Amino acid sequence: MDCQGKKPLKYGMVGGGPGGFIADIHRKAAALDGETELVAGAFSSKPEKSAEMGRLLCLDPARVYGSYEEMAQKESEMPDDKRLDFVSIVTPNYLHFPAAKEFIIKGFNIVCDKPMVTSIEEAEELRILVKKHNVLFAVTYNYTGYPMAKQAKELVKKGTLGKVIKVIIEYSGNYVLERTGIDSLNKDFWRLDPSKAGPFSVLGDLGSHAENISNYITGLEIESIFADLTSFVPGCKLENDANILMHYKNGARGIMFLSQVLAGEENNLNIRVYGTKASLSWYQNNPTVLSVRLLDKPEQIYKKSNGYLEPLADYSTRLPSGHPEAFIEAFANIYRNFAATLRAKKNNEKAGPFNSDYPTIEDGYSSMRFIERALKSYKTSSWVDI
């Protein structure tokens, strides 16, 4: 075959056994553009479950493992033509760090689900390892993959809004209320279990995304925060609801509110950015449009796949206008840019102008720091510097 340069990148997966929802999204997103091929996996810490998943995915049983340690060892011994180009880590939070560490040390590039790790210390160690071993590391802050989030970023960057003075970010869901109720603690729900989720719940589930996308769009640095955290579930040691005030270094003010227990909210991530000349707002549940309001002009509704969009936004769509694109396509944009960057690196080439537009370990680190400061602010009931 003469299409060598375009052959799909090979990857392996850690986590993502039968029934896992986020792993299935990773697989669909990675496959959407035909750029990657899943060839190995340690899908579960229970070997028989991992094997079962391998069969469901028609993988070679020889490359389906009972532990990430075994996988890292065996895969690192593969010959070049079989070697994994990268590893996707989609386990519960607490395993992100050890799994990532194991593969980075052996020189594998990484795509890691969020939150990246469970403490600022782990984040710092990983950051050093990534640098030392010169690997690529993406964190799947998938919401920044939406074309209209990119349009928003570009509008702020080119000054359409003037100086940003206020940021309002919400990310609310009903998944704890719906799945476990708030009368008693469902102990099987790992997101409420500190030994699996880390010392935070909604801050990691939703707050990390909120911090990331607001940084992505506004480009602002946070100076200090004040956090009010609440656990509504009896016996739950982790916060289900978080309301956070923010001061930005440029003088802007911000509020972020997060919740797992709001009836009627279905993955409601939205952001509004206000500047001295204009404001913008974007809702993940209606992702193909972006509202921009300039002083004394009619409100403007940008829609995906139109000629008036910024090149970065335009590059990030696959269908014509009026043909809605959604969650999987946005997720796939992370994989597509990561894959293009990786391909370029392998070939000692320069990637396309937009391919660096994916979240890296620096983004993962930033979120962990934000979470750590929020926990500290709540404990001390005071403003805490970032």
Added chain:
Amino acid sequence: MDCQGKKPLKYGMVGGGPGGFIADIHRKAAALDGETELVAGAFSSKPEKSAEMGRLLCLDPARVYGSYEEMAQKESEMPDDKRLDFVSIVTPNYLHFPAAKEFIIKGFNIVCDKPMVTSIEEAEELRILVKKHNVLFAVTYNYTGYPMAKQAKELVKKGTLGKVIKVIIEYSGNYVLERTGIDSLNKDFWRLDPSKAGPFSVLGDLGSHAENISNYITGLEIESIFADLTSFVPGCKLENDANILMHYKNGARGIMFLSQVLAGEENNLNIRVYGTKASLSWYQNNPTVLSVRLLDKPEQIYKKSNGYLEPLADYSTRLPSGHPEAFIEAFANIYRNFAATLRAKKNNEKAGPFNSDYPTIEDGYSSMRFIERALKSYKTSSWVDI
């Protein structure tokens, strides 16, 4: 004429000279149902302006005054058949207190614009006077006059939402950004001038409404608050932006965000209330609908003037479904209920079951306390009990 009992109530106005926007709304709202008649006024502290306004309104010049003191004195001497049933006070904030006091002492009933006064001390004094002189006192928290705000209140009250656990209230506008810019202080804008607005700006303009409507709908008591206040206008001593965290006595959490400087926001008052069974949301800019979301049911959109509404909400509409009603009608609901209560009082009768549904001095007092605590919280950077 044999329609005596239904004859319009006579009222006078303090403030509301040529060009004043809120006074014109008061006059239209008071007149909408044919229940009141404006017969006197001290429309401006400049006698010639007051007289001009009297002419525009075709009033008897003998009852148009150059000061509220003169008006109070002369009107208190009128014979019974000419005596004012009530006085509407629509001046800038700092005059509410002295004008109200003057008329209450002489036994007049009062409709007062918001914020009621400029300090908690004034609020306390007024509360005592109202009781002592046994007058009716309404504060025009007009947003509670909307039928769908009433529907929301009734749904919370009957338990549709379960136990309330979170409240999100926003009231944002662009009127300072638009009218004065934020590069320098417009000294003619009384809302930014402490000698006229009192020691607060956005808290009085918008925060008082937000506090009132959230109390009205949720029925919850606030326990403590934490406020972050910002002045974005150089030289402006008053806050233009406020972000407030709230703890309710029942354990619920709340956030309130207020601003005068958000590009694109046109009087954006909205409230969301979340309970253990359902949530609701209402937007003043789309006032005829109310969204209710129950766990695992389709979202329900209530619309004004339909048979399925609660009686209080139904009572508060004037047109059939599909015939939008808006700001003036909501405002008129305050006047209509106040007038009906006043008529009943005059006749020693019992008012209708829904006529007590208007904001009173207790609501005005509650808002002033909230504002005073917010200022204190900001100064001390700490949670303050209500």
Added chain:
Amino acid sequence: MDCQGKKPLKYGMVGGGPGGFIADIHRKAAALDGETELVAGAFSSKPEKSAEMGRLLCLDPARVYGSYEEMAQKESEMPDDKRLDFVSIVTPNYLHFPAAKEFIIKGFNIVCDKPMVTSIEEAEELRILVKKHNVLFAVTYNYTGYPMAKQAKELVKKGTLGKVIKVIIEYSGNYVLERTGIDSLNKDFWRLDPSKAGPFSVLGDLGSHAENISNYITGLEIESIFADLTSFVPGCKLENDANILMHYKNGARGIMFLSQVLAGEENNLNIRVYGTKASLSWYQNNPTVLSVRLLDKPEQIYKKSNGYLEPLADYSTRLPSGHPEAFIEAFANIYRNFAATLRAKKNNEKAGPFNSDYPTIEDGYSSMRFIERALKSYKTSSWVDI
């Protein structure tokens, strides 16, 4: 009093007894700006009901009549300072013509509800009488009173849309389905009774409005139409549903669909106009906004009471942006312009530049012709010229 020139215009009402909904709207709309005063009426063909309504409205019993004939006679004999400036006719359709005729002949100006009359012949006769007696005659096509309908008209007029090529007009409701069901005929519902409604039902109720507002906004002339009419109610001789294809003289195409029996539709009047450069759409249920979509530009949402609006639209609002105005205010705009034109005529002055912007007998005539042609097209199952 020295406000003579501004004294409210005096008017009388024909129709509008207790419980009538449209008459109450006329009264509120006429009163909103303090420009008119109701002083006489023949509110019902039953004298005791008329008298009862007079008492409810606190009118002088001497000017409350048991028939419009008596009213016309007696009121025409009033001295100048008591003489009615105009008469509002708000009866069921079949009385519009005889009542209007009676008053026009005696020189009274008229505000008439729609549809103006019940046949093209009556419309022609009235048109001649109005001219002969030189009276003002308004038809309350109130939807053209909305500021955003006016903005739409102005945008078409100034060429923002390019050449108009398609018009889509819908006006649908559920009032027959809801009020009478469609299983059997409710004989008390005058809108389904040919002796009261005329030989049409939905065409008169809704089609006349739809024809009027589409003419108003587009300025186009209809060349020919093809109509499909359906009666869904057994025993009902009048159409409840109408679907009409239209050819305009400039080559544009149009569709109009009307119904009284659509579950869930609450007075859903909406219009979309498409040109070679841009399109616009307006929904009566969300009346404060107007969407404009230009080729290869973001959609633009115009909102009432903003500085960027055309002067005619701006003139037609009463409150600032973000303070919703709705049905009554739009209706009042018809009365306000009619009153200003009438005042100017009385004083031999020129009315303001926007005061001629109200529907006249020509509009009433145009609708009647449209309805007559629609009935003919349906009977002949063919295209019929207008």
Added chain:
Amino acid sequence: MDCQGKKPLKYGMVGGGPGGFIADIHRKAAALDGETELVAGAFSSKPEKSAEMGRLLCLDPARVYGSYEEMAQKESEMPDDKRLDFVSIVTPNYLHFPAAKEFIIKGFNIVCDKPMVTSIEEAEELRILVKKHNVLFAVTYNYTGYPMAKQAKELVKKGTLGKVIKVIIEYSGNYVLERTGIDSLNKDFWRLDPSKAGPFSVLGDLGSHAENISNYITGLEIESIFADLTSFVPGCKLENDANILMHYKNGARGIMFLSQVLAGEENNLNIRVYGTKASLSWYQNNPTVLSVRLLDKPEQIYKKSNGYLEPLADYSTRLPSGHPEAFIEAFANIYRNFAATLRAKKNNEKAGPFNSDYPTIEDGYSSMRFIERALKSYKTSSWVDI
């Protein structure tokens, strides 16, 4: 490998050379669930373009052909383990028939883009061939693949709406206005060229979809139609705009309006169905929600991936609630059901209960008949029976 039964189905493609938009969607949709694998193709009638596309897709050059005839011949000689399970036809309209015929005769199952063919005669011939050769034949009326379109269908079926009395279907776009303007004919645009599109343009592009989805959701049969067709482009022999009145056999009325030249419309397919008890409406541009309005109940907004949905709708989503799914996923639902049915047929098994839910040759035939009748109605300016 032991996953034999789940191995991807092998397919080939006719049409879909470099730059083709719909072919890329077919490939992504077919691949989304890992159920199919593209292994052969005649991507263009120009052999070098076909070969180029084969290389871009990393296909074995031996299975990339310069014509569909060659492909049909060679592929029919493949051994069983290499034999194509089906062929996807994604050429311009005029080639659908000859290509489909060639492959059906050789026993291949078919997925065909829409409109299925270019005349009623071709449709009839194909229907006979499919039966004779016992192959599966899907037509990609992809909009019926949306979960909320399926929910709508199920609600009508279970009687939630009562008896259907009115159907309103719109499908409008701006692609001719935008791409070619309407001042002169762009001869390179095959959709306006009768030799490639067939004797219709907007009827085939959009009308076929509109006919299909309205049949799908309502389950009603059309009795007769009246069509008004317009070509707005000088020199264009095919219609760009169509307005069609419909009578259904059960007495219901319908209107369908289609256009290629409406500024601002981006693939705006929407449908509303009204019954005696309730109505529903669905918009393709906001595909994850479905509005249902019952008489005297609040409007209900169904949202994808919630527990209250009908099983068929639930089966057709892949992500949790709040995670939007869109065009590609809906398209993939057609492929997924077709593939499952094909797999079952190969294995002499019964497919899953929802797998027959994809459009077949009967749907393709129905649309062609509708288009043929619309053309006839327009030519004769009369109602034509279906």
